[in-house]
Amino acid sequence: MSATLETSGITNDKYYNMKQFINTVRDYVQTKAEDSVNLLYRHLQLISNNTDLSIFDPHTNVVAEFFVCLHELLSTIEPGSLLEWCCINVLKTACKNSAARMALIHTYQFLPLLSKILDDRLNTEKKLRLLILMQDLTGGIKISWLTPNLPHLMSILTKWVECGEEEIVALSLAILGNLCYKNRPAIETLSRCIDIKKFLRVCMGLKGFKTDIHVCKLFIILDYFHGNAPKEVFLKLIELTFESSIVAFKTRDSMLLRHVIEVFTDVWDQNNHVQVFQNFKNYDNKIDLMVSELESILHGGGGDMRSDNNNECANLVIKFLNFVLKLRQPNLPALDSRLVNIALNWIQVDSVCSEALTLLREVAVNSAAESSSVLDPFLNCLPIFLRSIRNGDDEISTCIENNKKINSLIELLRVLVQAEYIRKRVLAMVKEELFTKIFTPLIGTSSSGTTNLNTCSTGATLLYVNCLALIYDLSKYDDCWIRFFTHLMLHKQIHMILAQALYNGSKETKALTLTISSGPYFPIAEVSTAMCELQALTQIDSPVQENNNRPKDDNLYPMMSVTQTEKLDEMLGQIKVAFEQNNLVGVSTSNIMELYEYRLATMGHAERAALASLEAVSSRCTYLQHRTAQLTTELSRLYQILLHTEQRYEDALKTKEAVLLNNKQLNEWMEVEKSKYSSDLSLKEKTINEKTQLLEEYAKQLTRLNEEKRTLEDNNNELKHVVAKLEDNLVKKEKLLERKEETLAKSNSNIHTLKMQVSELETQIKRTDSELVAKTRELTEVSNELHNCKSILGSITQLTNSQFIKRT
Structure with a gap:
């Protein structure tokens, strides 16, 4: 793992503050600079005030490194400093995430560090804060040997139980119960610290619903340590659990409610006194009261329904109802419809949705076909709920709560689906897109975000196996699901999930996987191969050989000096001789006492050395657990x-095979087309040769025509000059013609006048005949000249038209 985490990316990454904190802790451990302390304050406050609890999901390498650095910081800072309590606030926030709390308990070992902080000199507020955190961090804890911090912790807690305030007494008892539950070293340590009988008498005198449940748990633990606990104790536990949980729910004390329910479920899972539970008389009344309290929230009682505290309390109560309804069905009218109404209202809240759906499942399991109408409100809302999942984010988040x-x-x-009376409605609602969305983080082609995804965790494995089981069930009633199921079974990721479920899954997960394996489409060979690969990851090939040359136990610790050893050997020799001579009376008592003192001194020295060694081993074990957690998350990511x-x-x-097949087909097609185009090419070449010859002929014709064109252009130019001259002449002739026409008009007018005067001038005709003949002759000449001009104009026009036609 790199020395400094990469933090130069997008600053709105939800792990940004954790990454900065890790880098700052590394700087602080090396330099102890004041600037680093200020940065640590800032990052710890930001992390503790974060409302997104999924940032503490322990499956990411960033969170594993964060918890390791937090442990290192808490072990190096000065006791009582403000930074120490900032770390405690972060741990308290992280405990709200159940998966993170389990990791803090079983992997990161914060309890020894917190035990050192626990002291009588703390004020009440700090005692409560620390005890509440320690109560969270001791639930389900496993103690395999006597850890160095255990005697001090037991002494402090028992002292506070005997003379503390009510809340401190309740928390101290809760921690003692968690430490002693199924942990023999803790019980033996407690018996050495105090007189257990006297302590139990003190506990029996304690009153209050906060302490009763923990006293009862402690009695059960100690009774089992000395034999079997009587059934009356379990009846008392049942009664106290119901009473305390109802009171805690009314007061919205989520911390007490969670621990009361955890005590009951944990004890009951381990002992399974079903008959005792059946003998509990007020069961129906208690269930009715719990359901009524849940309904009161829906009707506005107890504050805002969507507040975080209400959500957590409702989630715990519904979880408790799911647990007890499996053990015993109450005899209450219309209970199923009430539970369905409660579940439908809480489905909308993400933090309660999982338990609400589980409650609906319990109703569906216990409801008969004739009472199937109680599920109609949920079935009416189911399409919208499924659509919201399908149309949500691009990729379903793999955080633990969402998986649940x-x-x-x-x-x-x-x-x-198993219920015949509603199967058809469910088959019509469930679509392949839902499963495609769920399986996208596992078999999707996009690799974005794979760094922080954990699709192989226990929760994710159970989710995927349940999805496969549902698809397998759907395929029994609709053949279209067979194709989808077989398609999923082709992916290696699915093979690895099934192998992991069979290899190290829970009892429920293994049963589901074996159910799927009974079908005809289960890839047995591929899953077997995947199991072999998983086995290779976890199997140790060569066991560590025992070192036969290790020192004997007597040589582990230097017990005495050489002089003391010689003197002890001399004394033992004298005692041995006296014993052989049966003369022990001659051995002085002082020598025996001195030998006894040597033995005590030796044992004390060995005990101190063993304690020092135990502390070193515990520290080393914690380090190895941290390192294992880091390597596990890194291994999961890789x-x-x-x-x-x-x-x-x-x-x-597959793409390569498809491309190669496509290339092969293209090559075959290309060969066919090549032969076809080869024959076409030969024909085209022949045609080209013919056209080339024609082209040469046309080129010669073009050359000849170009020459004729030049000749015609020359002629045309000459004709243009002629036409220009003729046009000039025409203009002149036209002007002359106009003058002649004017003259003719005048002449015509004169003729008219003369005709009018002819009668009068008949006498003058003779006289003017000669003049008239002359005028007539002149007129004839003019007419002839006009006719000639018209002829010339027509010739010019015809010549011009012929030249224009040749040009076009």
Whole structure:
């Protein structure tokens, strides 16, 4: 892992503050600079005030590194500093995420560090803050050996139980119960610290619903340590659980409610006293009261329904109802319809949705065919709910809470499919797009975001196996699902999920996988190969050989000096001789006492050395657990990248095969087309040769025509000069003609006048005949000249038209 996490990317990354904190812790450990302390304050406050609890999901390498750095910081800072309490605030926020809380308990080992902070000198507020955190971090804790911090922690807690305030007493008892539950070293440590009988008498005198449940749990633990606990204790536990949970729910004390329910479910899972639960008399009344309290929130009682505290309390109560309804069905009228109404209202809240869907599943399992109408409100809303999942983000988030919600929905759908009276409605609502959306992080082609996704965790594995089981169930009633199921079974990621489910899944997950494997489309060979690959990742090839040359136990610690050893050997020799001579009376008592003192000194020295060694081993064990967590998250990330890479590689191989097949077909087609175009080419070449010859002939004709063109152009130019001259002449002639026409008009007018005067001038005719003949002759000449001009004009016009036609 790199020395400095990359933080130069987008600053709105939800892990940004964690990455900055990790880098700052590394600087602080090396330099102890004041600037680093200020930055640590800032980052810790931002992280503790973050409302997105999914940032603490422990499957990412960033979160694993963050918890390791937080542990390192808490172990190096000065006791009582403000930075120490900032770390405690972050741990308190992280405990709200159940998966992170389990990792903090079992992997990161913060309890020894917190035990050192626990002291009588703390004020009440800090005691409560620390005890509440320690109560969270001890639920389900496993103690395999006597850790160095355990005696101090037990002493402080028992002292506060005997003389503390009510809240401190309740929290101290809760922590003692968590430490002692199924942990023999813790019980033995407690028995050495105090007189257990006297302590139990003190506990029996404590009153209050906050302490009763923890006292009862402590009695059960100690009774089991000395034998079997009586059934009356379990009846008392049942009664206290119902009473305390109802009171805690009314007061919206989510912390107390969670621990009360956890105590009951944990104890009951381990002991399974079903008959005792059946003998509980007020069961129906308690269930009715719990359901009524949930309904009161829906009707506006208890504050804002959407507040975080209400959400958490409702989630815990619904979870408790789901647990007890599996153990025993109450005899209450219309209970199913009330539960359906409650579940439908809480489905809208993300933090409660998973348990609400589980509640609907319990109703569906227990409801008969004739009472199927109670599920109609949910079935009416189911298409909208499924559509919201399909049309949500581009890729379904793989955070733990979202996995739980989707998994609860799939389990509910599996139950509904099994019910014949509503099967057709469910088959019509469920579409392939829903499963495509769910499987996208696993088999999707996009590799974006694979760094922080964990599709191989226990929750994700259960989700995918449940989805496959639902598809397998759907394929029994609709053949279209067979194709989708077989398509999914072709992916190697699916093979790895099934192999992981069979290899290290829970009992429920293995049962589901075996159910799927009974079908005809299960890839047995591929899943077997995947299991072998998983086995290779976890199997140790060569066991570590035992070192036969290790020192004996007596040589582990230097017990005495050489002089003391010689003196002890001399004394033992004297005692041995006296014993052989049966003369022990001669051995002085002082020598025996001195030998006894040597033995005590040796044992004390060995004990101190063993404690020092135990502290070193505990520190080393914690370090190895941290390192294992880091390597596990890194391995998960690399494994996820490997799966996506293999998927892309398989897709590339398929694409390559398709391209090669396409190339082969193209080559065959190209050969056919090549032969075809070869024959066409020979014909075209022959045609080209013929056309080339024609082209040469046309080129010669073109040359000849160009010469004729030049000749005609020369003639045309000459004719243009002639036409220009003729046009000039024409203009002149036209002007002359106009004059002649004017003269003719005048003459005509004169003739008219003369005709009018002819009668009068008859006498003068003779006299003027000669003059008239002359005029007539002149007129004839003019007419002839006019006729000639018209003829010339017509010739010119014809010549011009013929030249124009040749040009065009």
